[in-house]
Amino acid sequence: xxxxxxxxxxxxxxxxxxxxxxxxxxxxxxxxxxxxxxxxxxxxxxxxxxxxxxxxxxxxxxxxxxxxxxxxxxxxxxxxxxxxxxxxxxxxxxxxxxxxxxxxxxxxxxxxxxxxxxxxxxxxxxxxxxxxxxxxxxxxxxxxxxxxxxxxxxxxxxxxxxxxxxxxxxxxxxxxxxxxxxxxxxxxxxxxxxxxxxxxxxxxxxxxxxxxxxxxxxxxxxxxxxxxxxxxxxxxxxx
Amino acid sequence: xxxxxxxxxxxxxxxxxxxxxxxxxxxxxxxxxxxxxxxxxxxxxxxxxxxxxxxxxxxxxxxxxxxxxxxxxxxxxxxxxxxxxxxxxxxxxxxxxxxxxxxxxxxxxxxxxxxxxxxxxxxxxxxxxxxxxxxxxxxxxxxxxxxxxxxxxxxxxxxxxxxxxxxxxxxxxxxxxxxxxxxxxxxxxxxxxxxxxxxxxxxxxxxxxxxxxxxxxxxxxxxxxxxxxxxxxxxxxxxxxxxxxxxxxxxxxx
Numbered sequence: 380x381x382x383x384x385x386x387x388x389x390x391x392x393x394x395x396x397x398x399x400x401x402x403x404x405x406x407x408x409x410x411x412x413x414x415x416x417x418x419x420x421x422x423x424x425x426x427x428x429x430x431x432x433x434x435x436x437x438x439x440x441x442x443x444x445x446x447x448x449x450x451x452x453x454x455x456x457x458x459x460x461x462x463x464x465x466x467x468x469x470x471x472x473x474x475x476x477x478x479x480x481x482x483x484x485x486x487x488x489x490x491x492x493x494x495x496x497x498x499x500x501x502x503x504x505x506x507x508x509x510x511x512x513x514x515x516x517x518x519x520x521x522x523x524x525x526x527x528x529x530x531x532x533x534x535x536x537x538x539x540x541x542x543x544x545x546x547x548x549x550x551x552x553x554x555x556x557x558x559x560x561x562x563x564x565x566x567x568x569x570x571x572x573x574x575x576x577x578x579x580x581x582x583x584x585x586x587x588x589x590x591x592x593x594x595x596x597x598x599x600x601x602x603x604x605x606x607x608x609x610x611x612x613x614x615x616x617x618x
Numbered sequence: 619x620x621x622x623x624x625x626x627x628x629x630x631x632x633x634x635x636x637x638x639x640x641x642x643x644x645x646x647x648x649x650x651x652x653x654x655x656x657x658x659x660x661x662x663x664x665x666x667x668x669x670x671x672x673x674x675x676x677x678x679x680x681x682x683x684x685x686x687x688x689x690x691x692x693x694x695x696x697x698x699x700x701x702x703x704x705x706x707x708x709x710x711x712x713x714x715x716x717x718x719x720x721x722x723x724x725x726x727x728x729x730x731x732x733x734x735x736x737x738x739x740x741x742x743x744x745x746x747x748x749x750x751x752x753x754x755x756x757x758x759x760x761x762x763x764x765x766x767x768x769x770x771x772x773x774x775x776x777x778x779x780x781x782x783x784x785x786x787x788x789x790x791x792x793x794x795x796x797x798x799x800x801x802x803x804x805x806x807x808x809x810x811x812x813x814x815x816x817x818x819x820x821x822x823x824x825x826x827x828x829x830x831x832x833x834x835x836x837x838x839x840x841x842x843x844x845x846x847x848x849x850x851x852x853x854x855x856x857x858x859x860x861x862x863x864x865x866x867x868x869x870x871x872x
Contacts, residue, residue: 491834
């Protein structure tokens with residue numbers, strides 16, 4: 380069944396990208412994600428997952444077309460696209476660059492030119508959402524890895540995104556921290572694209588899985604059958 | 619790993635810690651300016667500056683031992699001056715110290731360098747150990763220090779610990795493979811480590827910039843809360859500045 384236009388959160392048409400050093404990272408990617416869907420984007424290291432992610436809010440712009448909620452991603456509407464797509468990077472030390480948590484969580488809303496009251500409100504709400512309320516004045520380098528991961532999520536939640544794109548959200552966490560973060564991410568009822576190697580998380584919170592290998596989508600479908608396909612997983616370096 | 623070598627004790631709860639960063643910065647810079655422009659023979663003035671520093675240091679509850687250790691940074695400079703100048707300074711009255719001839723003017727130069735550097739550095743240490751670094755940068759920003767400096771300062775504070783950690787991990791990995799660093803050819807290893815560290819930092823900078831762009835960063839840092847100076851800030855600022863001024867002018871009364 381072809382989804383209606385307004386139901387589509389992300390549409391990627393024939394996207395290819397070559398890095399300046401000549402490495403061809405993406406080759407003819409086609410992907411449609413509906414609103415409210417949770418998609419696990421999986422694949423071996425260097426498959427092009429993160430490169431694809433960077434196209435979803437225009438940090439990289441390759442050949443082909445990327446649409447977010449019906450708007451093409453181009454130089455003119457980067458601002459709007461970046462309000463809609465919340466990108467959380469893998470390393471919280473890249474995501475959190477401010478001296479204090481408050482400033483970092485406020486950074487997005489401030490760039491949206493919200494009023495100080497609204498900025499304060501969204502900072503409070505975002506921190507509460509990730510269970511980090513009260514840590515406004517802490518500095519990221521005094522926080523545990525799990526806390527930094529939570530605050531990283533808050534830095535985009537504060538912008539009220541409709542689409543969350545998370546790069547390895549639970550990598551390197553201890554088991555309890557991982558479990559709690561998976562629960563937390565599962566509780567966000569927005570469209571989610573989650574780049575991960577974590578099969579269990581994919582199964583728990585994603586309805587659909589897309590497997591990328593050497594710049595191409597090699598599988599796309601319900602998470603159950605894909606994660607049950609041992610031959611596919613082993614070909615793609617996931618088991 | 620945890621580090622706090624830049625602003626340790628800046629999170630204490632003392633009357634000095636509670637003051638606005640701007641008030642403290644202006645007050646301490648006033649003391650420094652008064653101090654470095656005071657003629658070396660103006661003993662009372664230095665006594666007043668030193669007294670001021672001691673009073674603020676006591677009120678700040680920062681451990682004395684920590685302050686003194688931090689102040690050791692000026693020692694090498696003073697030592698260099700102290701070793702050479704009194705014996706090599708030409709002209710003026712002299713006296714003999716065993717086989718050596720000591721110049722009185724030379725001694726005065728040593729005193730001048732020592733007292734001014736000690737008081738100035740003490741002021742800076744007090745400022746940085748009673749003010750959180752982020753507050754300090756915001757304070758500077760509101761005092762119209764160019765945002766280039768405050769931004770670089772803020773990034774430096776955020777990332778220096780991460781870079782130090784990275785260097786530390788590299789050093790451990792290197793030492794685990796029996797590197798001892800005793801031979802000249804091993805100097806190349808250190809050079810390559812520095813190059814690697816630089817490249818990694820550069821790559822990180824790119825990722826940080828991406829993360830910032832992803833949140834709508836367009837090259838300008840938006841301003842946010844404007845806190846107002848309160849009466850304790852004004853009281854502290856005027857008290858310190860007036861005392862420093864009195865010290866600077868005391869020569870005209872004595």
